[in-house]
Structures are given as C-alpha cells and as structure tokens.
Amino acid sequence: xxxxxxxxxxxxxxxxxxxxxxxxxxxxxxxxxxxxxxxxxxxxxxxxxxxxxxxxxxxxxxxxxxxxxxxxxxxxxxxxxxxxxxxxxxxxxxxxxxxxxxxxxxxxxxxxxxxxxxxxxxxxxxxxxxxxxxxxxxxxxxxxxxxxxxxxxxxxxxxxxxxxxxxxxxxxxxxxxxxxxxxxxxxxxxxxxxxxxxxxxxxxxxxxxxxxxxxxxxxxxxxxxxxxxxxxxxxxxxxxxxxxxxxxxxxxxxxxxxxxxxxxxxxxxxxxxxxxxxxxxxxxxxxxxxxxxxxxxxxxxxxxxxxxxxxxxxxxxxxxxxxxxxxxxxxxxxxxxxxxxxxxxxxxxxxxxxxxxxxxxxxxxxxxxxxxxxxxxxxxxxxxxxxxxxxxxxxxxxxxxxxxxxxxxxxxxxxxxxxxxxxxxxxxxxxxxxxxxxxxxxxxxxxxxxxxxxxxxxxxxxxxxxxxxxxxxxxxxxxxxxxxxxxxxxxxxxxxxxxxxxxxxxxxxxxxxxxxxxxxxxxxxxxxxxxxxxxxxxxxxxxxxxxxxxxxxxxxxxxxxxxxxxxxxxxxxxxxxxxxxxxxxxxxxxxxxxxxxxxxxxxxxxxxxxxxxxxxxxxxxxxxxxxxxxxx
Amino acid sequence: xxxxxxxxxxxxxxxxxxxxxxxxxxxxxxxxxxxxxxxxxxxxxxxxxxxxxxxxxxxxxxxxxxxxxxxxxxxxxxxxxxxxxxxxxxxxxxxxxxxxxxxxxxxxxxxxxxxxxxxxxxxxxxxxxxxxxxxxxx
Numbered sequence: 001x002x003x004x005x006x007x008x009x010x011x012x013x014x015x016x017x018x019x020x021x022x023x024x025x026x027x028x029x030x031x032x033x034x035x036x037x038x039x040x041x042x043x044x045x046x047x048x049x050x051x052x053x054x055x056x057x058x059x060x061x062x063x064x065x066x067x068x069x070x071x072x073x074x075x076x077x078x079x080x081x082x083x084x085x086x087x088x089x090x091x092x093x094x095x096x097x098x099x100x101x102x103x104x105x106x107x108x109x110x111x112x113x114x115x116x117x118x119x120x121x122x123x124x125x126x127x128x129x130x131x132x133x134x135x136x137x138x139x140x141x142x143x144x145x146x147x148x149x150x151x152x153x154x155x156x157x158x159x160x161x162x163x164x165x166x167x168x169x170x171x172x173x174x175x176x177x178x179x180x181x182x183x184x185x186x187x188x189x190x191x192x193x194x195x196x197x198x199x200x201x202x203x204x205x206x207x208x209x210x211x212x213x214x215x216x217x218x219x220x221x222x223x224x225x226x227x228x229x230x231x232x233x234x235x236x237x238x239x240x241x242x243x244x245x246x247x248x249x250x251x252x253x254x255x256x257x258x259x260x261x262x263x264x265x266x267x268x269x270x271x272x273x274x275x276x277x278x279x280x281x282x283x284x285x286x287x288x289x290x291x292x293x294x295x296x297x298x299x300x301x302x303x304x305x306x307x308x309x310x311x312x313x314x315x316x317x318x319x320x321x322x323x324x325x326x327x328x329x330x331x332x333x334x335x336x337x338x339x340x341x342x343x344x345x346x347x348x349x350x351x352x353x354x355x356x357x358x359x360x361x362x363x364x365x366x367x368x369x370x371x372x373x374x375x376x377x378x379x380x381x382x383x384x385x386x387x388x389x390x391x392x393x394x395x396x397x398x399x400x401x402x403x404x405x406x407x408x409x410x411x412x413x414x415x416x417x418x419x420x421x422x423x424x425x426x427x428x429x430x431x432x433x434x435x436x437x438x439x440x441x442x443x444x445x446x447x448x449x450x451x452x453x454x455x456x457x458x459x460x461x462x463x464x465x466x467x468x469x470x471x472x473x474x475x476x477x478x479x480x481x482x483x484x485x486x487x488x489x490x491x492x493x494x495x496x497x498x499x500x501x502x503x504x505x506x507x508x509x510x511x512x513x514x515x516x517x518x519x520x521x522x523x524x525x526x527x528x529x530x531x532x533x534x535x536x537x538x539x540x541x542x543x544x545x546x547x548x549x550x551x552x553x554x555x556x557x558x559x560x561x562x563x564x565x566x567x568x569x570x571x572x573x574x575x576x577x578x579x580x581x582x583x584x585x586x587x588x589x590x591x592x593x594x595x596x597x598x599x600x601x602x603x604x605x606x607x608x609x610x611x612x613x614x615x616x617x618x619x620x621x622x623x624x625x626x627x628x629x630x631x632x
Numbered sequence: 633x634x635x636x637x638x639x640x641x642x643x644x645x646x647x648x649x650x651x652x653x654x655x656x657x658x659x660x661x662x663x664x665x666x667x668x669x670x671x672x673x674x675x676x677x678x679x680x681x682x683x684x685x686x687x688x689x690x691x692x693x694x695x696x697x698x699x700x701x702x703x704x705x706x707x708x709x710x711x712x713x714x715x716x717x718x719x720x721x722x723x724x725x726x727x728x729x730x731x732x733x734x735x736x737x738x739x740x741x742x743x744x745x746x747x748x749x750x751x752x753x754x755x756x757x758x759x760x761x762x763x764x765x766x767x768x769x770x
Contacts, residue, residue, distance in 0.1 A: 039765020
C-alpha cells in the first residue's frame with residue numbers, strides 16, 4: 001500500500017511540475033502560481049536515550065533523532081478554462097511527510113487527496129511501583145527482580161507468605177514509538193443533467209507501524225506483571241460511497257461505509273515465570289488446562305459496516321423538518337485458533353449491532369421567536385460471549401483432607417476434568433430514547449434568551465448480570481442568553497442543570513453499604529481446593545454501590561467579548577461545574593471544576609500585531625477509594 | 633481521597649513587518665501542570681484467619697506487623713503525583729525579494745521539566761531546532 005501511495009503522490013507531483021513547465025512558457029497568462037522550497041533542519045543536540053519517551057515538543061516529532069534533516073517542499077496551483085489543479089508537498093524525514101492535491105474539471109468532477117505521516121514517541125512504564133510485598137532477607141528495601149523472570153530467585157526468606165506483587169520487564173532497554181500514516185481521498189461527481197444529484201466516494205487509509213510496550217495479565221499474572229515489546233502493524237481502510245439529491249424543498253443523502261481493520265501484530269505469548277518443565281503449576285493459570293505458553297496482547301481483526309440516510313424538508317420559509325437513520329454493525333473476526341478460551345465465542349464471529357434514529361422540527365414563528373422539537377431513539381444489541389472451561393477436579397483428599405504441596409500439584413495427566421460452560425451477555429445491550437425542545441426568544445435587538453429541556457431514558461437488558469441499574473432517567477435543563485450591550489461589548493450567559501435517576505453505578509463495588517471496612521476473613525480453607533476462589537470471602541462481601549457518574553450537575557458559564565477601539569480586541573470566559581452523586585454507599589462522589597481564560601489582540605500600527613492569552617483549569621474529584629486484595 | 637488536576641497556560645505572540653517584504657514573528661507558551669491524589673484515609677483492615685495473608689511479620693518490620701493492611705497506604709502523602717513545567721518558544725523571520733526568491737529562518741525551543749517522575753521515570757527534555765529554507769515563487 002505504501003508503494004502505491006508513494007507512486008500516486010509522486011505522479012501527482014510530477015504532473016504538477018510538468019504542468020508548471022508548460023505554463024512557464026505562458027507566464028503572462030498568469031493562470032498558474034507556485035513555490036519551491038529547499039532547506040534543512042539542524043538539531044544542536046539529539047535526544048539521548050534517557051529522553052526517548054520525552055513529553056512536550058519532541059513527543060510527536062522524529063526530527064530530534066538526527067542532527068540534520070532536509071526540508072523539501074513546494075506547491076503549485078493552476079486554473080484555466082474550468083480546469084483547476086493544485087498540489088502541495090513537504091518532505092522533512094521518512095516519518096515527517098505531508099502531501100495534498102486537488103483536481104477539478106469544470107466542477108463536474110472534483111478530486112482531493114491528502115497524505116500525512118508522523119511519529120509518536122510512546123511511554124515506557126518501568127513498573128517501579130509494583131514491588132510490593134517482596135521482602136529481601138535482611139529487609140534492606142524492595143526487591144526489583146529486573147529482567148530475570150526466574151522463579152528460583154523467590155524462595156525462603158525473600159517471600160514472607162505468598163503475597164507477591166512484582167514485575168519483569170523483558171524489554172527494559174527498548175524505546176517505543178509508532179509511525180502513523182493517513183491517506184484520504186475524495187471524489188465528487190456533480191451530474192450536469194441532474195443538477196440536484198451529487199455522487200461522492202471517500203476512501204481513508206490509516207497505518208500504524210512500530211513497537212509498543214505490552215503487559216501480560218491473567219489469573220496469576222495480575223500479581224506478577226510481565227512486560228515486553230510488541231511489533232505493531234495495523235491498517236484501517238474505510239470505503240464510503242454517498243449520494244446526495246435535492247428535489248425542490250426536499251434534500252436526501254444516503255451513504256454506506258465499510259471498514260476493514262487488519263492486524264499483523266507480533267503474536268505475543270509467555271511462559272509464566274519461566275516455568276518450563278513445571279506444567280504442574282502452569283496449567284492452572286487458565287481454565288483450558290493446557291500447558292505451555294499463554295497468549296496475551298492480541299488484537300482481533302474486525303470490520304464495520306454502517307448505513308446512513310438523511311432527509312431535510314423545508315416545509316416553507318419558516319419550518320424545517322430533518323431526520324436521519326444510522327445502522328451499524330461491528331464484527332470481531334478473529335475467533336479461531338489455539339487460544340479460543342481467551343477470545344470468547346467458539347467458531348462464530350462476534351457481532352455488535354446498533355440502530356439510531358434522530359428527528360428534529362424547527363420553526364421560526366416570527367422574527368422574535370423560534371423553537372426546535374427533537375427526539376432520538378437508539379438500541380444496541382451485541383452477541384453474548386460463550387466461555388467453555390475445562391475444569392480439573394480436586395486431588396484426592398482435598399478440600400477436607402490433608403493434602404501436601406506435592407499431592408496438590410501432581411502431574412496433570414493424572415487428573416480428571418469436567419467441562420463447564422458460561423455465557424456472558426453484553427453490558428452494552430440497551431435501548432434509549434430522548435425527547436426535548438429548545439426555545440429562542442429575541443427580546444430586544446441586542447438581547448436573546450434561550451430555554452432548553454431534554455429527557456432521556458435508557459434501559460439496560462442485562463442489568464442483573466452486570467449489577468447495574470435497570471434504567472436511568474436524565475432530565476437536562478438549560479438557560480442561556482446573548483446580550484449585545486453595544487457594538488463593542490457582548491456577554492454570553494449559560495446555565496445547565498442535570499438530574500439523573502438512577503445514575504449508572506456498580507451495585508456490588510465495595511465491601512459494606514455504610515462505607516466502613518468489613519472484616520476480611522481470608523480465603524476458605526483448603527489451600528489446594530480447585531474451587532477455592534475469591535468468592536465468597538471477597539466478592540460476595542461486596543454489596544455497596546459506587547460510581548463516578550453524577551446524580552446532580554450544575555454548570556454555569558460566562559463569556560464576554562470587548563473591543564473598545566478597532567485596534568484592540570479582548571475576550572474573557574469562565575466556566576464552573578459542580579457534580580455530585582449521593583446515590584452511592586459511603587461518602588458521596590463529588591466533582592468541582594473551574595476553567596477560566598482571558599486573551600487579547602492589539603494592533604497599534606498596521607504592521608505590528610501583539611496577542612496574549614492566559615488559561616486556568618482546575619478539576620477536583622472527591623471519592624471513596626477501594627483497595628483490592630491480592631491473595632496469590 | 634481527593635484527586636485534583638490544575639494547569640496554568642500563558643501564551644504571547646508578536647508579528648511585525650519591519651519592511652513590506654520582511655516579517656518577523658515570535659511566540660511563547662508557558663504551562664504549569666499539577667495532578668495528584670491526596671487525603672488517603674484508610675481504616676486498618678487486614679485479613680484474619682488466612683494461612684498466607686494473616687501472617688505476623690513484626691519480626692521483619694515492627695511498624696508493619698501485618699503482612700497485608702490497607703492502612704499502610706496512609707503513609708503516602710501524595711499518590712500518582714504529576715508536576716511539570718513546559719515552555720515552547722519560537723522566533724522566525726522571512727524575507728521576500730523582488731525576483732521571487734524568499735529566505736526563511738526559524739528557531740524553536742522546547743523545554744519540558746518533569747519534576748515528579750512516576751512510572752515512566754524522568755520524561756523531561758530540552759530540545760532546540762533551527763530550520764532554514766530558500767523558496768522560489770513563480
């Protein structure tokens with residue numbers, strides 16, 4: 001794809017240069033113009049390895065890796081006899097490129113293309129915070145196991161108990177970054193014989209290539225985080241034909257979009273704690289009861305298809321009706337392979353469906369009064385994920401009898417198994433509708449008042465499975481005004497109030513409904529019991545609701561614009577938001593946010609422009625914090 | 633607990649045409665950012681009756697007699713701390729001659745001070761860039 005891209009862009013630019021050569025002979029015609037740019041970029045000091053994850057200016061700029069890079073750019077524009085052409089190009093580095101072009105033939109056919117590429121430096125999490133509960137023999141500090149995943153180092157006095165949280169970085173010296181390229185093409189056909197008909201085709205191609213840090217996680221790997229480098233190569237292609245038609249007062253638009261997301265990422269797998277030859281423990285990490293490597297950081301291929309229809313009907317000069325319908329389907333296509341146990345539904349693609357309908361009626365009653373009435377309906381239907389588990393039975397003597405470590409972790413070939421199936425319905429399955437109105441009243445020539453109200457109700461299909469409210473009702477009220485005090489001073493006031501009943505909460509999020517801390521009695525006895533789990537000692541004790549979504553929201557905003565003289569323009573804005581949720585157990589959840597800013601532009605003389613601005617942002621949340629217990 | 637983020641951003645720009653074909657411009661942006669979790673207030677809670685978690689480790693650390701107690705987190709005065717300063721500065725000039733040839737020179741300075749490195753370690757850097765090119769318009 002890159003070769004095709006480069007070829008086409010080169011061809012476009014070559015045509016541009018060739019065109020320039022032709023028109024140079026006719027320079028007096030002045031139906032062309034262009035510019036060529038040649039130069040270089042110098043970096044006094046390259047980024048060193050320590051700064052490879054740097055934030056700020058270098059984060060999205062690859063030029064800081066080299067002392068010298070070229071600067072080659074140019075553009076050309078030409079227009080004659082209904083033919084228009086333009087091309088722009090800028091090459092600075094293999095990761096810093098921008099090209100664009102346009103061709104128009106008597107406005108019947110219009111073609112636009114745009115290509116850009118840049119590099120993004122990614123973070124490297126060194127996981128220094130994951131050294132909890134690793135005690136060295138003489139208690140000299142936290143133990144960092146570095147890049148050695150060898151379990152042999154954890155023994156004797158180094159681990160008191162078995163509550164270990166530690167990490168292994170298999171790519172400790174690696175630096176991560178992704179090169180992102182995007183190519184967009186659009187062609188319009190305006191059919192001369194049908195003046196109201198316009199056909200459009202859009203194509204978008206996106207590519208992400210590079211390396212990123214990935215971390216393993218599973219039943220036991222949650223306590224021993226293993227990090228590695230993964231080679232990334234992901235492409236996205238969007239194909240979007242569209243037809244627009246206007247007949248008198250009726251305008252219609254129909255579009256379809258097909259998206260293909262393909263990954264050729266490195267397949268990541270890991271042998272937990274380097275336990276090669278110690279299958280007695282490995283096969284308990286997943287419920288497939290197989291041994292060997294465990295997969296992680298897998299991204300499935302997927303497709304998306306969406307259909308969209310829009311209409312606008314101008315009933316008369318004062319009344320307009322608009323509506324649209326959108327259907328979309330997302331499909332997870334990676335369902336086969338050796339690790340179905342991690343991927344979900346066996347042998348079938350997993351589909352996500354949604355339907356959305358919007359409608360709005362606008363009426364301008366007179367010069368002083370206008371209103372909108374609008375509504376929206378949406379439903380989401382997703383496939384359930386079916387899980388099959390291959391569960392081992394207890395070894396002889398467990399859970400009641402005395403079982404030694406050796407008996408508990410005997411060779412898996414001597415165990416018996418039973419199959420257990422589980423279906424996990426989607427938490428997104430829901431339907432929602434919204435109705436609302438907003439009214440605008442122009443009281444005087446300089447004063448306008450707006451009032452708005454919306455009501456939305458959302459019902460969730462699988463609320464019991466996910467321990468969330470069955471439905472949520474939201475009332476939103478808004479009041480606003482525009483006040484032009486005089487020709488040089490203007491104010492905007494805006495107030496919003498929102499009441500949510502019941503807000504989205506997780507009903508079994510923490511231990512006790514009163515927010516105090518319950519007594520954790522530890523896991524059930526029977527250390528080698530296969531059924532030994534966090535429930536009931538931990539999970540079943542969680543009966544209190546928590547949320548980070550608001551029940552009440554107050555938001556107020558004031559904006560002003562003042563230009564006392566023609567050479568000076570100033571603006572000021574402030575916004576305050578207070579949100580609270582008392583519909584939780586324990587302490588309320590609260591948010592306080594302030595955003596404010598002021599700016600100005602001053603042009604004392606024709607050739608001098610001075611501008612300055614200041615912005616302040618403060619955002620604070622008060623919440624109860626729940627600490628998880630890790631009991632390996 | 634209290635989770636708070638705060639940022640101040642100041643920017644200024646000057647554009648001046650010294651001569652009809654000679655322009656100069658400069659821009660500076662200064663940002664201060666803070667973010668942290670404070671006021672951790674956990675009541676003491678430790679597992680009881682568990683063979684592993686309910687272990688007396690007072691011999692190793694008398695201040696932390698239980699292997700696992702969420703109140704140990706109260707010892708942190710700040711958590712997930714973020715504290716940085718950032719300056720972006722640029723100055724550039726361009727001169728256009730009568731014959732279509734133009735000269736352009738720009739200087740950029742990026743300064744990022746990561747005052748409380750966290751899991752990503754120190755992400756601060758100071759970088760400069762000088763960019764010059766000749767253009768020909770036709």
